Every structure is written in C-alpha cells, then in structure tokens.
Amino acid sequence: MIDFVLDKRSPVPFYRQIADQVLAGVSRGAIAPGDRLPTIREMAVNLEVNPNTVVKAYSYLEMMGVLDTQQGSGVYVRRGAASGALSETERRRMLGDLCRDFVGRAQTLGFDLAEVVERLEQMRG
Amino acid sequence: MIDFVLDKRSPVPFYRQIADQVLAGVSRGAIAPGDRLPTIREMAVNLEVNPNTVVKAYSYLEMMGVLDTQQGSGVYVRRGAASGALSETERRRMLGDLCRDFVGRAQTLGFDLAEVVERLEQMRG
C-alpha cells in the first residue's frame, strides 16, 4: 500500500490531503479497484490525526463514488473507479492548489516566481 | 502602486495572500521603503473583503518589521526593510529545501516535474 504523508504546515486541510493521495493512487494504478484501504484507526495512528479526520476523507471519497465502505469489514476501492478516479478537471484543480500553496510559501520567504521556476528547471537535471 | 489580487478559491487565507504580495513587492523593489500602502478601507473595497482582514494582514507585516503604521495618516513601508536580512547562501539553501519539499509532494500526487514547471510558467502570466 501507498505511503500516505501529511504536510502539517500546509493550509490544505488534512482530510483533503488524504483524499487527494487516494485519488492520485487510484488514478495512476498504485491502488487497484477492489483493494482494501488502511482502516480508519490504522490510518489515523500512522498519520497522527484523529480518526474522525480519516472518516471525513473516506466519506468524501465515497460521495465521489471512488470508495465503497463495508461496515465491520473495511473500506474498498470501488470496481470501475480506476478510469474515472480523476478527471482532467480535477487533476488541474489539484495541481493548481499545489502550486498556489507553493508559490505563496516561496513569496513569503522573499523568492520571486521566476527565480523559483529557474531553480526547479535545474532539478530536472 | 501594485495591483493586489485575491484568489478566493485558494486554501491560503486572504490576509496571508495580501501580506505575501506586499512582501514580494517590497522584495523586488516595486514598493519602496517610505512608500504609503493603500489605506485599510481602500484595500478592503478593492479586494472585496472586510476591512478587518486587511488590518490582519497589515498587523502581521508590522510584527515582521516590514511596515510602520501611523494612526490617522496611513501605513508605510519601514525604512531599511528593503535589504534582506538573508545572506545569498542562506537564501539558496532555503530555496533548495522549499523546492525539494514541493517536488516530493507533487510526486506523491502523481504529477510529473515537467508538468508542474509548465503550470508554474503559466502562473507568471
């Protein structure tokens, strides 16, 4: 199973960060339809958040039709969720959020956007 | 004076977006030390936010030592706020850390570095 990670300094709420990582995982095939996700309590312990926060993330994904929860058993990736897990629009939204967050932090530290982009270009090798 | 803009869909709070733009402006010389910023009420009207939100942004910047407010007169950029307190080495290290962190998060969400850079280029408008 994927390594889930939280950025506690990000303004993006935890439940959203969790949901985004599940979506991304399903979208690129790292999590397959039918797979069982970590239990609510397990995920909560690993990420050091309240179980309710994980519940919120999972519920959100169930509303989107990506997950299927079976009481007493676990939370599973819905069959047929693979292809449509992330529409192009949602992907763009996620990327937008990510970049805005990043640029905001960079500017707070006094970096110009051009300077940042240049640095990233270097990282491409 | 700079064109201040808010992204209302961003998870970054308004007061922080305002503060970031002031910081960036001062940092790159678009706002000079001694310059008078837009008044609280004026800024609030332009950005369509509550005056209290602008107050919060300005107060935040005053705590950082960037601004100097004079009751009844206006809010000014502090003399000596321009020259950064960071050495070039420290700046480069901070930028490196920031970028590595960012790239890691982007990859967690399944984005390719090239794709991310392209998106950032767009944000330069």
Next chain:
DNA sequence: ACAAGTGTACTATAGTCATAGCACAATGAT
C-alpha cells in the same frame, strides 16, 4: 457463541478565518 476488529454516529470543545457593526483616537487639510 464469542471476541477482536471494523465502520457509524453522536456530543462537546477549541482554534482559525472571515464577516458585520460600532465607538473611539489621531492626523491633515481647510
């Protein structure tokens, strides 16, 4: 049947962000 593990549901508390509205104090132009 039982026990352990799982999801469900609820209440209460707290912090942050933003809005709304009001009264007060200092400045600057006239």
Next chain:
DNA sequence: ATCATTGTGCTATGACTATAGTACACTTGT
C-alpha cells in the same frame, strides 16, 4: 476650530477544521 480621513479596539456571529471521547452495530475468524 472643524471635518473628513485614517488607524485602533472591541463584540458578536458563522463556517470550517480538527480533536476528544463515547456508544453502538456489523463482519470475520475461532
């Protein structure tokens, strides 16, 4: 001196996020 403009300070409200704790119901393996 007066008045419009500016910043200051306060209270209250609402939405959202997250935490804490509890009780309950279903599933699975034994």
